[in-house]
Amino acid sequence: MEALKESVQYIKGIGPKRYALLNRLGIYTIEDAISYYPRDYEVWGAVEPIEALEKGKESSIVARFKGRAHGIRSGRLNILKWTAYDKTGEVQCIWYNQPYRMNQYKEGKEYFIRGKVEIRYGEIQIIMPEVEEYRPKKHDNPKILPIYPLTKGLTQKIMQQLIYKALKRIDTNLYDFLPSSIRRDYGLAEKNFALYNIHFPKNRHSFKEARRRLIFEELFFVNMGLRLIKKESQEQVEGIMFDWDQGIIESFIADLPFELTRAQARVVDEILLDIRSGKVANRLIQGDVGSGKTILAAIALYASVLSGYQGAFMVPTEILANQHFQSLTRLFSNTTLKIECITGGMGKRQKSSLRQSLKNGEIDIIIGTHSLLQDDITFDRLGIVVTDEQHRFGVRQRAVILSKGQNPHILVMSATPIPRTLSLILYGDLDISIIDELPPGRRPIETYHVPPALSERVYKFVKRQVLEGRQAYIVCPLIEESDIMDLTAATRLY
Ligand code: ADP
Ligand code: MG
Numbered sequence: 001m002e003a004l005k006e007s008v009q010y011i012k013g014i015g016p017k018r019y020a021l022l023n024r025l026g027i028y029t030i031e032d033a034i035s036y037y038p039r040d041y042e043v044w045g046a047v048e049p050i051e052a053l054e055k056g057k058e059s060s061i062v063a064r065f066k067g068r069a070h071g072i073r074s075g076r077l078n079i080l081k082w083t084a085y086d087k088t089g090e091v092q093c094i095w096y097n098q099p100y101r102m103n104q105y106k107e108g109k110e111y112f113i114r115g116k117v118e119i120r121y122g123e124i125q126i127i128m129p130e131v132e133e134y135r136p137k138k139h140d141n142p143k144i145l146p147i148y149p150l151t152k153g154l155t156q157k158i159m160q161q162l163i164y165k166a167l168k169r170i171d172t173n174l175y176d177f178l179p180s181s182i183r184r185d186y187g188l189a190e191k192n193f194a195l196y197n198i199h200f201p202k203n204r205h206s207f208k209e210a211r212r213r214l215i216f217e218e219l220f221f222v223n224m225g226l227r228l229i230k231k232e233s234q235e236q237v238e239g240i241m242f243d244w245d246q247g248i249i250e251s252f253i254a255d256l257p258f259e260l261t262r263a264q265a266r267v268v269d270e271i272l273l274d275i276r277s278g279k280v281a282n283r284l285i286q287g288d289v290g291s292g293k294t295i296l297a298a299i300a301l302y303a304s305v306l307s308g309y310q311g312a313f314m315v316p317t318e319i320l321a322n323q324h325f326q327s328l329t330r331l332f333s334n335t336t337l338k339i340e341c342i343t344g345g346m347g348k349r350q351k352s353s354l355r356q357s358l359k360n361g362e363i364d365i366i367i368g369t370h371s372l373l374q375d376d377i378t379f380d381r382l383g384i385v386v387t388d389e390q391h392r393f394g395v396r397q398r399a400v401i402l403s404k405g406q407n408p409h410i411l412v413m414s415a416t417p418i419p420r421t422l423s424l425i426l427y428g429d430l431d432i433s434i435i436d437e438l439p440p441g442r443r444p445i446e447t448y449h450v451p452p453a454l455s456e457r458v459y460k461f462v463k464r465q466v467l468e469g470r471q472a473y474i475v476c477p478l479i480e481e482s483d484i485m486d487l488t489a490a491t492r493l494y
Helices: 014-025 030-034 155-169 180-186 191-199 204-234 247-255 264-277 292-307 318-331 346-358 395-402 420-427 452-467
Strands: 040-044 058-065 071-074 077-086 089-096 110-120 123-133 143-147 282-287 310-314 339-342 365-368 382-387 409-413 430-433
Touching: 030 155, 058 089, 089 110, 143 155, 143 264, 155 191, 191 204, 264 282, 264 292, 264 409, 264 430, 292 310, 292 318, 292 382, 292 409, 292 430, 318 339, 318 365, 382 395
Parallel strands: 089 123, 282 409, 282 430, 310 365, 310 382, 339 365, 382 409
Antiparallel strands: 040 143, 058 077, 058 110, 071 077, 077 089, 110 123
């Protein structure tokens, strides 16, 4: 529908100044306006006779002003007091610092008056009331008014009027994207009804129906999006079909200084099956710290090299890059594999010679930090990308490294379990291998969550460990104290 894309600037009452304010709330078009849902509602009860008013309650009356308003000065306060009456009694309307009110209303005319009722000095008062010309159709019934998130310079009234007019512009002609069969099956309200009633509910029931419909719609489209992603990733492009001499891999594993745990052996099988299937492998290796993920990465990289491809091993820190470089160099010391490491702290000359041998294919396995992502890093034939501590990389960084090859296989390793839905969103679809076993003789790592109230006990425990000759480290969210975030800084804790 075309009206949806119209600018709200052309709605009566919205000049360039208000338009700019609305932009701050993300409202540019009619569509933005009608999709700007209230954060709460104000319920106006039915109009009451003055004799029935109760102290402390927001109330509505229909009454006329009597005689003239009285202005009273009290220090810097200008108090305006005007008596209003209906057939059953009188109230005093009180305004602070709004003397102009006295020129806005006429004696003897019927008004709808709404505000908080107080009883003071033996009088019934309505404090700072809103006053509108009384119109029976508008005011006689109880009303539910939307309350919107605002920005400075806008009022609820402006927003209410804008959105009301935007809805009028649409005039219930919106196309309903939810098929009527689904609406029928789930007993869902129609779109135009839902939109109108989420802003201006006719009554409590209409509000509930509107809300239910709109929530369903949001979840429905998120779910559809996820299914589309999954479908796309299943129709994925062909991957490189690795082909290697399995005998070499087997003797490599046999020559390791330790025997693979059963979990590691299972995951090795899963990985190797994946990378020779002809589809692009997209696999998360999830296992606790110390479960032995590095050796699995090494085996996968080895299979890649034996198949004639280069492998990249991406890690989040320089320390980790150097550690992996050392252990892989040791692991492959009996082979002719050329392994290199690239980090940010490296000299220019050294870097450029690395780049060269990576590009012409001399390097088989490159281990590196974010430096691997730089534009000038190119491969001869990148076949697999392994990322360690995957959760510390962003989706975009992953895309950059993948673009350096032609559909390379992907292995991501993490000690952090990733929920299924999230993995679907982040990776399209991800196969998951879990190492649920630690190498023998290893004491499992124990992890505790302790509330701040018990921090003394934690520090006592740390102290005892240290006195027994052990070490400890404490991780803080910040290095130095910040005005913006209330987090413990390392310098303060130190
Ligand atoms: P993480 O999963 O935390 O990355 P690592 O791969 O760094 O764990 O392995 C931790 C240590 O365990 C390393 O020193 C590694 O050599 C050793 N290790 C890995 N697998 C085994 C195993 N099957 N038996 C004994 N030690 C192993
Ligand atoms: Mg590790």
